[in-house]
Structure formats: structure tokens, C-alpha cells
Amino acid sequence: MAFHPIAADDDDCAVGVARPYAWIVFALTFGLLISDYMSRQVLNAVFPMLKGEWALSDGQLGLLSGIVALMVGLLTIPLSLLADRFGRVKSLALMALLWSLATLGCALAQDYQQMFIARFMVGVGEAAYGSVGIAVVISVFPKHMRATLTSAFMAGGMFGSVLGMALGGAIAAKLGWRWSFAGMALFGLLLAVLYPIIVKEARIAPQRAAQAANKAANAVKRPLRTLFSSRSVIAAYIGSGLQLFVGGTVIVWMPSYLNRYYDMATDKAGGVAAIIVLCSGAGMILCGMLSDRLCRHSPERKVALAIAYCLGSCLLLSAAFALPAGPVQLVLICLGMLIAAGTTGPCGAMVANLTHYSVHGTAFATLTLANNMLGLAPGPFITGRVSDLIGLQAAFQLVPLVSIAAAAVFFYAKCHYHKDIARLKGERINDPVGESVVEVKL
Template sequence: MAAYHHSAADDGEDTSIGISRRYAWIVFALTFGLLISDYMSRQVLNAVFPLLKAEWTLSDSQLGLLSGIVAIMVGLLTFPLSLVADRFGRVRSLALMAGLWSLATLGCALAENYQQMFLARFLVGVGEAAYGSVGIAVVVAVFPREMRATLAGSFMAGGMFGSVLGIALGGVLAQHLGWRWAFAGMALFGLLLAILYPLIVKEARIAPRRQADEAGKAALKSRRPLRTLYSSRSVIGAYVGSGLQLFVGGTVIVWIPSYLNRYYAMGTDKAGAVASIIVLCSGVGIILCGMLCDRLGRSRPDRKISLAIGYCLGSCLLLSLAFSLPPGTAQLVLICLGMMVAAGTNGPSSAMVANLTHYSVHGTAFATLTLANNLLGLATGPLITGKVSDLIGLDKAFQLVPLISILAAAVFFYARGHYHNDMARLKDEKAGETPRNAALESHA
């Protein structure tokens, strides 16, 4: 087999031409802010688990379902809603989604029983379904391709920072004002941003190249770009590996406040504050690991996959050691370090997906990644861990969770073996489209 020389210039389509760097950062800030709101609304529930458990006499399985239903709806709806957003306008779609999840979070504050809370959380999931995928497509589109792992990682870190704020502020509000105000506070913040976003971010300004490219529109209507979502082994590996690794990180984020409450005897405010530090470490890890990937991958883009493998194995070692220790400072330090490394695969996997798929369907591509993240990780992890916790205790369940990272590492290793050939094939397909696009323009 002939060797394929893979340079940084070959590492995907550059869609940022014609967009000023200043406006790109404004778009990033607002899109990042909405992602923070997204996760504040999602994770505030975890801070009030002990209060809901006591007030409504709920089991861990029921609490896990309240958390997991959001991820399930995100997983089920992210693909079709992202496809709609790619075709009919990403900015309008993002604003509508933010309005829906914020109103649904307000519904959580008004819930009178478990059934009403479940319905409200269901609607939170519907509202959040495509935000992460469409939002990251917007961010990737306005920055140069060599910044993809850093920007994708930084954007996804917004989920961690939102989780920090949701858990920490939710815990404080619940302790002093009651759990209903915890939900209400998150809802009001989201509604404000949902109104502001479409007033500043304009579709015509974030995609000048795509709107001017009539050939790109013709390609979007065909099935060729959509085939890039699943046509290579390495992009499938990115989906599956990312989802399996998020089984670990997502489970710890959901259950760590309850773990601190049960085994450290912390109240909801203190447990929320400590849990927020752990989640903050995840957010910092996403950014630093993404920056490392971009730096080391400038001349060898496949190094990002090697780093993803290292992040998986490192997090498995650190978290397995942490949960084998008795409660105490050493355990908390190791959990923080393990979560920092565990979250590191977000940047590499997002960059892989952007590089291996057609730019015109990036929203749908990231929806596919989100689908895998939720169905394999964020939904499955908390649900399975809740059921195992009911049987053997949360401390014992946490000892088993890090082992999933070994499977994630194996999948990324498989993807690495096919990355060069898959990028070469995608480059050849794009080269083949150029004469066809020129013909379309000559007939226009």
C-alpha cells in the first residue's frame, strides 16, 4: 500500500474565509454562553437530587431516569433537528431551541410531582436536542481549520462550565431558597440569551462562503455530502470512541453530588460546590487537551487520535485508583485529575468529525457525534450506574465505571489505523467535485 503524506493543509475544509476574527470571537462568546445555559438547565437537577429523593421518596433509578431522559431525547432528536438546521438556518434554530429548554426548565420549577417533573425534563431534552451539534458547527465554520481541536474543545468545555454553574448555583439556591428557585434561576438566564442571540448573530455573516457558493448548495441537496457522515471507518470510530469515553465522564458528573452527600456527609450546598470544582477540572482538561492536539497535530494530524487513546487509558488509571481509596483528600484530588484527562477526548473526536465530513453537513455530522455521545455515554452511563447503585451501592458502582475507558481506547486505536486512507479518499472525492461544480457555475 502506498504511503499517504498527510499535511495540515489536507486536514479538512477551511470555511472561515471572509469572516473577521473579531466577529468570529463574538459569535463564539454568544454561542458559548448559550451552551453554558444549556448545561446549567440540564445539570441543576443533580444538585437537588437529595432534596427530591427525600421530598418525593424516589429511588436512585428514578433519579437516574430524570437525568437520563434529557440525554435520551438529545440522542434521538439531534440528527433530524440538526439536518433541519443545516438546511433552513442554524441561527434561527439555535434561538428556538434555547427558548424551548429555558421554558421547560421553568416548568421543572413548577412541577408538583415526579410525573410532572419527568415531562418537564423530557421537554428540556427536546429543546437541547440539537444545540450542541449545531452550535459547534457554527463555531467551527467561523475559525480556521488549524484551530478546530482547540475551538471544539473550548466550546464543549462550555458544557462543563455550565455544569459547574448549574450544580454550584443550583446547590446554593436550593439550600437557601428551595429547589424550585434553583430551576427558575437557570430558566431566566437562558431566556435572556435566547432573545439576544439572533439580534447579534446573523446567518449571512457566519457563512459568507457557503451562501455565495451555489455549487455548495447544489451539493447540499444531493446525497454525496451526507454519505461522508458514515462512509469511513475512522469517522465511525470517532463517534463510538467519544460516546464510550463520555460514559465515564458523564456518569461521574451526574452522580458525584450524591456521592459526596452519602460518603462525605455534605449538604447540598457544599456537595454542589465540591462537585463544581471536579466538573471545572473537566472543562479545563477539555481546553488544555484540545490545545495540545492542535499543537502536536500541525504536521501529523493523526497524533490527535494517539492522544485520545492516551487520555482514555490515563483516565481509567486515575479514576480506578481514586474510587478504590477511602473518602478523603487524596481521593478527591485523584478524581479531579482523572476527570481532567477523561474529558480530553472531546477536542480530538470533534476535530476528526469536522475533518472527515463535508462542511455543508457539519451540523448533521456533529449531531451524529452527539447521538453517539448521548446514547452510548450521557444517557446510558447515569441510568446503568443508578441501577447498579441500587444493587451494590454507589461507591461500588463508581469502581466499575472507569473500565469503559479501555473500550473507548480500543475503538480510537482502530480509527487511527484507517485515518490517513480515509482522509485521502475524502480529498479525492472533493477534487472530483470541482469540475462538476465549475460546470454548474457555467450553466447558472
Template structure:
């Protein structure tokens, strides 16, 4: 037995029992809801210039409209994910999608800034636990050796949803007004919220072995929640992932406004160009996750090495990009930087899955989502808006990539402790009287 791994028992990979065709159906529907999640969240970015002009808003107030969603996701993801783990993930996901879709429709009906802020608050409430519970559902129906790939691919849905939200939202807003942009996103989410529980069934994603209960899944109430933060490396994965998403999330939110101000692009054109760059980021998220699975199967600490490389690489490329003159070369380098900016999502998700018990994976990914939102997706757009009011958006963008260096430092700290921590978790698993998975 290698020092860094524990032997398979034959009962620690419940996803291997799920029919592969049905597993991909679950993935497709869960991915579709994630698209809706981010379409509803990021359509706002495409109409920033229109709202700024119509309601005479400062950049800080615009940033708050974006940040309030991520803030609520960060604050509520843990308790709502815990409830979903206990009372049924499928029903919970359908309810979440209904709430955020109706709230998005409310954004289109808002007549003034406080009403819009309240509607965005409710969007955040609805979306709070979707990412964590959704990825827990996806990971539960696939073999565990696919975790980094699936985590990267699933979380890339956020990027693709951002693409659709900004591109389609910008196009609809340019031709029909910004209110219809919100209505279009809401309609898509409501349709999927209706279909999801009709096709994805709780019993089908938790199969039995020879008539016995699924051995790999212990009752969630019997798994101590301290397992979520019982090692230095898993804490490093949470914090490093959140800091790195400060960079990628900020660029996604403010890029349409950057193009509108410094390239004189109209709302629809800025949305399309931003969407293309975000699409590149989503492709990078998938590619980086696949690379992690390929290179790290027999050398788990490489996940941290790759996360460090992605963080430093995105910092260098984006710092260079925002120091270049405005033009095509700058946009190309921004695209290269964004290809790496979210690349840590797959490795970080795999680290969290490997270092926490399967029955509380929904809650574990809620903790990861908490870090991603409080440290990254909420703080980034808001602080950048404040800096933009004081220094200008171009100058603020020159400072944002430096946070990637802090993320790299945290991942390095976590790497130093990973091998010891994985053994500690393995010893804990083997002494439990419940049949939970053995991390590898």
C-alpha cells in the same frame, strides 16, 4: 505532498474570511448558550438529595430524570441538526434555547415525579441539536487549523455550565428551595435566546468572495449523507467519544449524591465541591484540545494516540480514586482523573470535522452527539443508578472507569485506518463538482 494530507486550494478554509473580532463575538454568544444548556441540564444533579427525600425516589428513578435528557438529545440531534443545516442555524439555535429554558421553568413548577419527567423530556427536546449545530457555527467562522482547540474549548462550555448549574443551583436550592434553582437557570437561558439572533446573523457567518457565493460551502442537499459514515476512522471517532463520555458524564451526574452520602455534605457544599471537580474537567478538555492541535498539525494520527492516552489515563486514575478511602486524597485523584476524562472531545471533534464535508458539519456533529449521548451521557447515569440500587453508589463508581478501556480500544482501531480514510475522502472531494472543503 505528504501522504496524510492534501494541498490547500485557497478555497477550502472559509472561516479565514470572517473578521476575527466578530468570530469571537459569535463564539462568546454560542458559548453562553451552551452554558445555559448545561446549567439547565445539570442543575438537577445538585437537587437530587432534596428530590429523593421529598418524593421518596430510588436511584434508578433519579438516574432516569437525568438520562431522559441525554436520551432525547441522542434520538433527536440528527434530524433536528439536519433541519438546522437546511433552514438556518441561527434561527434554529435561538428556538432551541427558548424551548429548553421554558421546559426548565416547567421543572420548577412540577408537583410530582411524572410531571418532572415530562418537563425533563422537553428539556432534552430543546437541547437535542444545540451542541452539534452550535459547534458547526463556531467552526465555520474560524480557520480550520484551530479546530481541535475550538472543539475542546466549546465543548468545555458543557463542563462550565455543569459547574454553574450545580454550584449556583445547590446554593439557590439551599436558601430558597429547589424550585427556584430551576427558575434561575431558565431565566438565564431566555435572556440569551433573545439576544443571540439579534447579534449573530446568518449572512455574516457565510461571507462572499468578491461578490460570489461562498465557494467552500456547497448546498447541503447536494452532499450525500453517507459522507457522515463513509470511513472506519470516523465511525471509530463517534463510538470512542461516546464510550469515553460514559465515564465523565456519569461522574458529573452522580458526584453530588456521592458527596452527600459518603462525605455527609449538605446540598450546597456538595454542589460547590462537585462544581470544582467539573471545572477541572473542563480545563482539561481545553488543554487536551490545544495539545492535540499543537502536536498533530503534521502528524494527524497522533490525535488518536492522544485520545487513547486520555482514555487509559482517566481509567487508571479514576479506578484508583474510587478504591481510596473517603477524604481529601480521594477527591484530589478524582480531580486528576476528570482532567483527562473528557480530553477526547477535542481530538474526536477534529477527526469528525476532517473526515466529513463542511456543508453537513452540523449533521456530522449531530452524529457525534448521538453517539455521545446514547453511548455515554444517557446510558452512564441510568446504568449507574441501577447498579447503585443493587450494589451501592460507591461500588458502582468503581466499575464506571473501566468503560474507558473500551473507548481506547475503539480509538486504536480507528487509528489503524485513518491515513487510508483521509486519502479516500480527499479523492472524493476532488471529484465532486461542488466546492466543499478538503480535509487535512
């Protein structure tokens, strides 16, 4: 049977993980991420129904979406620290249970205030899942697969968004919007029960589990410093968040855009929007694979690729929203979204390689914090408020310009990248249990 070494920072600490089991861990963790985003994005498919039934403004609708991302941003670091300390597997299962029950609460909401509270709790449940989940995934695969794994795993968010909007729209058209939320909740509850039964902490990190009882209270202080160990990592956080302002906003508002400017019914708008989001998910994977292939012997290309993805998506989406509604516009939107989230893989690989294994959950939580506080939380809300003033079409024409700011941040990273490599390549960090040292590499 083939084995993967665990992708810890120190090869001497690596533990053999059976390849079939590693892919089972990936599949189940990926499945829960899909459930996460199905519960989050099903709301977008029923925006028109909620707007009509409760007489809501675009700003109120944007807040229902943005509150989830806001809570993810605020809570991801503290909850990820708890997961790193007390066990990632059981933490993931508890998160899934909470967001699924909260999604069920959305189905039972009787007014805007109740829906807001339920969405608030969805955000609490989902707060640390992405960061802790990817930490679990990269721990059972080789280090050289990190960009591919990060982009493929995070693409689960796109696929979950696709299913959430497409299935949510179809269910809402036939059974009503409440059943859309209920269906997503039941799927999440099923996976939440299965996950801890199949995925065991002792199997994915046996040495870490055995050493946990011996760690001192200050054991993670030095590894925590690696979260902000270089200007390149800080720029990766910021640039990734700014770029997701664009992709996240288009995902949230696309069903409403199609409903208003293409006169599509809820189910059809959800289906077409799902295709656009699918393009983004596929592009995320392809861009991550391209990053691993091109950057194995030239790591600075990661930053150059991130800049190219930002500027390319800005050009394509700006051209798309300058055109009238029609097939050409939809094609350009699909092409723009294909590369809009392409920075996910390079940024994830950089964060993983420049932080200590023991705090990878917290490292990805920091990346998630930036993604949500700079992109996913303010994007839908700001766009909704702008839409109330000048219309959704005009608001969409402004959104792609944020990618220019993201490209500028990545250019700053590129200016300092070689210097950071020279400094970090030889830097050595004591292992938290004092048994080994590790070399930080890009």
C-alpha cells in the same frame, strides 16, 4: 481590521469574517451552551432534596437525568438537518427558548411525572444545540484551530455543569430547589432573546445564505455520505461516546456521592462537585490545545492521544474509587476528570475535517448522537440501577472500566488511520451547488 477565512471545505469559497465579530459569535454561542448545561445539570445538585421529598429511588433519579441525554441522542440528527437547511442562527435561538421554558416547567412540577415531562422537553430543546452551535463556531475561524475550538466550545458544557450544580445547590439551600430551576430558566431566556439580534446568518455565511434558494432537494445527498466516509470517523463517534459514559456519569452522581460518603450538605456537595467538573472542563481545553500543537504535522497522533486519555483516566479514577473517602481520593478524582474528556478535541477535529461544510451541523449531530446514546444517556441510568443493587461506591468502581472499551475502539481507528488518510487525502467531493470541488484532508 483582521479577518478570518470561513473554515469551509473549499478555500475558494471562503468568506472574510471580521476577527472581533467572530469572537462575539463564539462568546454568545458559548454562553448559550453554558445555559444549556446549567439547565441540564442543575438537577444533579438537588437530587438529595428530590429523593427525600418525593421518596425516589436512584434509578428514578438517574432516569430524570438520562431522559435529557436520550432525547438529545434521538433528535439531534433530524433537528440538525433542519437547522442546516433552514438557518442555524434562528434554529439555535428557538432551541434556547424551548429548553429555558421547559426548565421553568421543572420549577413548577408538583410530582415525579410532571418533572419527567418537563425534563423530556428540556431534552427536546437541547437536542441539536451542541452540534449546530459548534458548526456555527468553526465556520468563522481558520481550519487549523478546529481541535482547540471544538474542545473549548464543548468545555462550555462542563462550565455550565459547574455553574448549574454550584449555583443550583446554593440557591436550593437558601430558597428551595424550585428556585434553582427558575434561575437557570431566566438566564437562558435572556440569551435566547439576545442571540438572533446580534448574530446574523448573512454575516457568518453570506454565500451560503445567497445560494440557499437555488439548492435542489437532493443537494446534500453527496455531502451526507461523508458522515461515514471512513472507519476512522466511525470509530471516532463510537470511542467518543463510550468515553463520555465515564465522564458524564461521574458528573451526574458526584453531588450525591459527596452527600452520602462525605456527609456534605446540598450546597457544599454542589460546590465541591463543581470544582471536579471544572477540572474536566479545563482538561478538555488543554487536551484540545495539546492535540492541535502535537498533531499539526503528524495527524495520527490524535488517535494515540485519545487512547492515552482513555487509559489514563481509567487508571486514575479506578484508583480513586478504590480508596476510602478523603483528600487523596478527591485529588485523584480531579486528576482523572482532567483527562477523562480529553478525547473531545481530537474527535471533533477529525469529524470536522472528514465531512463537508454544508453538513457540519449534521456531522456534529452524529457525534452528539453517539455521545448521548452510548454515554450520557445510559451512564447515569445504569449507574443508578447498579447503585440500587450494590451501592453508589461499588457502582463507581465499575464505571471507569468503560474507558478500556473506548481505548480499544480508538486503537482500531489507529490501525486503519494511515490507510484512511491515503484514501481520503485525494478524494474530491462536488460542491452541493456545483460551483467547486473540495479536497478532504485530515
